[in-house]
Amino acid sequence: MYQAHRPSRSEFVPIRNLRYHVRVWGTSAPARPPLVLLHGWMDVAASWQFVVDALVEERHVIAPDWRGFGLTEGGAVDNYWMPDYLADLDWLLDHFAGDTPVDLVGHSMGGNIAMQYGGVRPQRVRRLVNLEGFGMPPLQPAEAPGRYGKWIDQLKRLHRGEMALASYTGPEGVARRLMKTNPRLSKDKANWLAGHWSVPRPQAEGGERWEILGDPAHKIINANLFRVDEALALYAAIAAPVLAVVASEDSLGHWWKGRYTLADFQERLESVRDVRLERVEDAGHMLHHDQPGRVAALIEAFLDASRAGRPA
Template sequence: MYQALRPSRSEFVPVRNLRYHVRVWGEPSPRRPPLVLLHGWMDVAASWQFVVDALAEERFIVAPDWRGFGLTDGGGVDNYWLPDYLADLEWLLDHYAGEGDAARPVDLVGHSMGGNVAMHYAGARPERIRRLVNLEGFGMPARQPEEAPARYGQWIDELKRLHRGEMALAGYSAVDGVARRLMKTNPRLTPDKANWLASHWSALQAQADGSERWQILGDAAHKIINANIFRVDETLALYARILAPTLMVEAADDSLHGWWKNRYTLAEFHERLESVPSVRIEQVADAGHMLHHDQPQRVAGLIEQFLAG
């Protein structure tokens, strides 16, 4: 199993009506702002361990488990909304970087969904971000207003399926089954890293029949689609307000083509990035969407070089 070079410690922070789990590395420093790492959909904060280990210098790093993921409870909701992540992040920054006149701008890094949250938050609160790094956070395909009625109907149908127990996440008889699932999703993931991640990505839980199975630490309600159609105009307005120098890091494997074919392309996303006042794009070779697992040394190097300015 992978051996962490810089083990994290767990902290629990009150955030709105939730008890947020946060992984922390290092100690606060007056010389450097906190480095905040935001994980993606169906992932956990521990996913950043390989990048943290690959950093050349130690820093004060905080990485939350988003609501309904990892060790952070979801609060009993039956679906999740992007604005909640923005507000949760604000509470976390108040705790770790001060608030009001005492607030320190942070270095913010997000992967996938976390990258989307980071970009939106940096537009909503531009003064709170010193430098911004987005790893594979592309947003969503453009939608047309006439798609809204069917979208609301699909959202209601999925809520019904969730409450009937039809959207539950799969369980595994052993933790190595979780590791195999991770390697199936990402063929570049090595067994030592997969086994380590599996032990943080899942937990042994009692079942209704009295047995125990390894369950993914993610709320099935995250599978519910967003009721609202994606608004590109709103996203561009947020991008335009970003003050922080921004680094966009993409994997050589074109994730957008794999997900959306010609429905949404990398070229279209790059057009959206033109709204960001100061942005640079880098590509990581021999990597897929989970590029921070595939090439942690390369990703860590890009992040450190960019944050050093």
């Protein structure tokens, strides 16, 4: 079992009628802004433990479980919307940072949220790191009728109980699932993550099963079309320097089969006024698990460059 070098503590914060669970490492220090870590889809805040352990310098680190993930309940909804994450983050920063601009790091969905939030509240972000937060392929207006219909159909399937997440006989099964999804994940880390990514729940027929700490409603597509022009407007409004980090394994090529590529993503990044791009070798989409030391080093070097008066 992986041993955390810097154990976190749990805090619960009232956010928009929800009891938000937040993992916190270290204590606030006037000389350093809070470091806020945003996890991705079907992940949890504890997923950042390996990166936090790899940081050279002790930091005040804040990592929320997004609504409907981890120990944050979803509020009895049957689908989730991107604007809610932006508002949740704003409330969280009110609580943990006040008027102090934060260093914001997001992975995957969390990276998308970080980029959008950086455009909505540019004054609240000192530096921004986006780990494989690519956004979505372009969608055309002609796709709207079919997409709304698919959204309704998925809602009906959810309410019929047809979109439940898989459950497991024990945490070992969860760990095996994690390693199957990410072959680079070591067994000790998978075992550690399984204890934070799932919980045992009693079954009606007796006994218990380990269930993933994620609301199945997250599987419902967004009814609205993703608009590239809107995303680029948000990118253009970001005032903070941005570090975009990609893995050597091409996730976009695997997911979208040419419909949306790394070249397309890099073209979108041209809308950001101050951006640099880095690549992490021998890593897939879960690069913060695969190469936490390299990811931590990139984050620290980028965040500390302006503090030391050096160019990024």
